[in-house]
Amino acid sequence: MSDAQGRVTAGLVVIGNEILSGRTQDANTAYLARFLNDAGVRLMEVRVVPDVEADIVEAVNQLRRRHAYLFTTGGIGPTHDDITSAAVAKALGRPLTRHPEAERRLFAYYPEERRTPARMKMADTPEGADLVDNPISTAPGFRVENVFVLAGVPKIMQAMLDGVRPLLKGGRPVSSRTLKVEAGEGDVAATLSEVQARHGAVDIGSYPFFQQGLFGTSVVVRSDDGTRLDEAFLDLERALAEQGVATAEEGG
Amino acid sequence: MSDAQGRVTAGLVVIGNEILSGRTQDANTAYLARFLNDAGVRLMEVRVVPDVEADIVEAVNQLRRRHAYLFTTGGIGPTHDDITSAAVAKALGRPLTRHPEAERRLFAYYPEERRTPARMKMADTPEGADLVDNPISTAPGFRVENVFVLAGVPKIMQAMLDGVRPLLKGGRPVSSRTLKVEAGEGDVAATLSEVQARHGAVDIGSYPFFQQGLFGTSVVVRSDDGTRLDEAFLDLERALAEQGVATAEEGG
Structure with a gap:
């Protein structure tokens, strides 16, 4: 999929109340923009939305249809405000299911006393998702259709992109x-x-x-x-x- | 205007190819978020769009209708890629006209040899706009309806907010x-x-x-x-x- 000028384009949805409250300065947009540029993909729009399911669903559905690729950052941790995986599943009309390989990785990484239900929830993905490796703290991102769901912590997001690179078919880099x-x-x-x-x-x-x-x-x-x-x-x-x-x- | 929970909300449209290319790290979102928070206004969504009229018009029209206030940053300088004022005029269905007071200020600020047509274009606003002072480099921002159009350079944007503060009717600060x-x-x-x-x-x-x-x-x-x-x-x-x-x- 490319646009009228033959460019391969992407959108980004940044998910997190901490960006909208000013507590945290987003650093992922600039990094992703440069990464995509090297891959021949143009970042065309970014939306920052709060940890609210309806807002995430709307942004994901609008942007995934307009662009060859959509990325999300944030909201895939273990706590109650981490709702990205469920929201993306809803946006795509797919059930949220426990991913066996993600579960296996978390099981291997955490000793028994730290293997809480909250942490194991990080193995839930929309049905049919492929995992994106997390070499830093194990809990994976994932790709489903043209949507890449990545961590919000910049170091983890950046490490995940190493695994994303071979999956992108870009045009000519700018x-x-x-x-x-x-x-x-x-x-x-x-x-x-x-x-x-x-x-x-x-x-x-x-x-x-x-x-x-x-x-x-x-x-x-x-x-x-x-x-x-x-x-x-x-x-x-x-x-x-x-x-x-x-x-x-x-x-x- | 407040939302279902009685909160006064705002949106932000960040305009600029330099953010989407990763050349420039946006710093205005975090600053504006904290400023609004102190004023009792919640920043609920941010969109970053390129220097493309249709994209700016769409984002402005969607966000100004959803929120008590909409802010834009960027694209009000003198060059060909500065199209925010014209795009906001189009979004609001108002003609873009030379603002006499803005023109007077630019005329007073620039010596004759620097009073180029490009610079004087910075006095163009949607009809009916009120100016927002720029104590740093004169060329003003403006408010029209519930839309505040501010500079993209962080120091200038921040200085403009001093003039915006008395115009906001916020709820309780968070x-x-x-x-x-x-x-x-x-x-x-x-x-x-x-x-x-x-x-x-x-x-x-x-x-x-x-x-x-x-x-x-x-x-x-x-x-x-x-x-x-x-x-x-x-x-x-x-x-x-x-x-x-x-x-x-x-x-x-």
């Missing part, structure tokens, strides 16, 4: 080049606009920065076509030089 | 108390579940942590009713002590 410009955004906006108009195959983004007492602009050119990316970047450098603005490629 | 528990989530899950069941007026969230070689659990109790919060917290401490688990209140 490359980017960044030009640091010694001028404010408003001083170069017209030039950027002209360069963007000449190069439809690239996305030109501009971001203000403040450094050593000066306002400047980082201009990021992105494309899944390396040749066109380089062409647009050269044109950008040329156009800004013509305007009399100093530039330098970041990391270049 | 307070929280946190108990650090020397046991894994799975060891205390049943107890937390029982305490939650006895105290419907509070939200009990649990978050694993790893510190000095030990797994522990932070249990956060939240409520807009201070008395019930304290009752639930005491019950939680008692129930965990009865289970033989060591606890200490964070900051307590």
Whole structure:
């Protein structure tokens, strides 16, 4: 499944009251975005929803239908507020069942006195799910249809992605080049606009920065076509030089 | 406008390709969440969308109808990828017009050679908008109906919120108390579940942590009713002590 521009796209549903209360700063979006980019998949939208079944079901159903892949993070631990697996089962119209291999892993990992019913509940998945390994704390994530259900703890989420990578069929990865410009955004906006108009195959983004007492602009050119990316970047450098603005490629 | 539980709620639309590409880590969600909490408003959902008009319009229209307030961050600068004001105007069915007071401020702030058409475009708002002051770099945010349109640069967004605060009619602010528990989530899950069941007026969230070689659990109790919060917290401490688990209140 790819979109009208031939891109393979993904959505992300971040589940957790702790993000919406401001207690926790989400770090999974940025990591997943870069991971997907390397896999040739574009993260197109993110929703942060509370630990409320109806909200999770709605977000999962909207996003899984729009994108080749949907990821969720959070809510797969052992406590009463961990309701993601049940909500995803409901969204997909599948029963929530004990996954024998997940159960076996938890059984092997926890000594008897720590093998609580709450922990064993982490072996429940929507029927037909394939496990996603958790090399850190055992309790697995899973994939069912095009939905990947991952942990919320960043280190565990990141480790799970190692197992996800071979399952993704991406398009061409997006490359980017960044030009640091010694001028404010408003001083170069017209030039950027002209360069963007000449190069439809690239996305030109501009971001203000403040450094050593000066306002400047980082201009990021992105494309899944390396040749066109380089062409647009050269044109950008040329156009800004013509305007009399100093530039330098970041990391270049 | 408040929800079925009498809470005043809000949504947030974060606009920007740079968040979805992983180039930039969003910091506005956590800040806005805490700001709203102090104002007695609950942030209930967040959507991150790209710099695409149709996506912004859809997110704005869905969220502004569900919540007392909707906030947007990002996309109000001078460049071609700054399309938030136009998209919000479209979502609300209002023309985008030059705001005279915004124009006056930009005119006063920028010397003539920097008064580019791109910069003056930052004075365009949906018709009928009230300005939100920007004490840092002048170009204002705005409020129209229940939608607050703010800058994406965190320092500017935060400064704009000072002007937003008096315009919000919140409910009771939510307070929280946190108990650090020397046991894994799975060891205390049943107890937390029982305490939650006895105290419907509070939200009990649990978050694993790893510190000095030990797994522990932070249990956060939240409520807009201070008395019930304290009752639930005491019950939680008692129930965990009865289970033989060591606890200490964070900051307590």
